[in-house]
Amino acid sequence: MFRPRINDLPPCKAVASGWKEEFGGVLDFMEAWISCDEVGSPFISPDFLCFNEPMSFLWLKLLPNEKVDTKGFEMFDFLGGLYVSAIAIDDNIDDLLKTIDNLINWINGQNSFELDFRPGRYRMTRRFTSDESSEVIEKALGYGQLEVFIPIKII
Numbered sequence: 510m511f512r513p514r515i516n517d518l519p520p521c522k523a524v525a526s527g528w529k530e531e532f533g534g535v536l537d538f539m540e541a542w543i544s545c546d547e548v549g550s551p552f553i554s555p556d557f558l559c560f561n562e563p564m565s566f567l568w569l570k571l572l573p574n575e576k577v578d579t580k581g582f583e584m585f586d587f588l589g590g591l592y593v594s595a596i597a598i599d600d601n602i603d604d605l606l607k608t609i610d611n612l613i614n615w616i617n618g619q620n621s622f623e624l625d626f627r628p629g630r631y632r633m634t635r636r637f638t639s640d641e642s643s644e645v646i647e648k649a650l651g652y653g654q655l656e657v658f659i660p661i662k663i664i
Contacts, residue, residue: 511611516592516658523587524579526568528561535568538582557658559631569633588629592658593622599636599653612659622661630660 526538535558555571571587572579593616597608609632616622635656647653 511595511615513593513595513612513615515661516594518587518589518592520589521587522572522575522577522584524570524572524582524584525559526566526582528565528567530565532566535566538568538570557633557635559633561631567631590625590630591622591661591663592633593661594656594658597634597655597657599655601652605634605655605657608657609659612657616659616661621664623664625660625662627660632660633658 526535529535539556555573557569557571559567559569561567569587570582572584575584593612595608595612598604613624616624635658636653
């Protein structure tokens with residue numbers, strides 16, 4: 510059964526790869542942060558892959574404060590706000606698109622929420638690859654988990 514989750518992401522500092530037309534364009538940014546990440550929390554992965562129409566990609570890294578070494582990337586203010594999310598099967602574009610459709614249909618069927626695609630608010634995803642336990646879970650499930658986030662606001 511489809512059960513979306515409402516997330517309230519706090520405003521904070523962030524760095525980003527810049528919008529790239531191809532997914533490979535964000536990999537250098539990702540590797541600069543993920544491979545030596547000392548910022549992450551064991552509970553919430555502070556990095557997201559954002560995408561918009563026409564299809565382009567941006568890797569976003571949330572920062573805990575203004576004192577973090579930005580590795581040469583420009584720091585900016587992440588708006589935070591409400592996002593509805595659900596899990597898709599990682600590396601499965603059909604399931605990703607189905608999950609996005611389910612989330613949008615759920616939002617459109619609500620009396621309390623609506624889509625919020627103003628500047629700075631994007632569709633985002635994040636993988637669950639934080640530690641050894643995620644590999645065990647992936648093996649048990651038979652697939653990786655990809656959380657899909659859609660920006661919303663209360664009506």
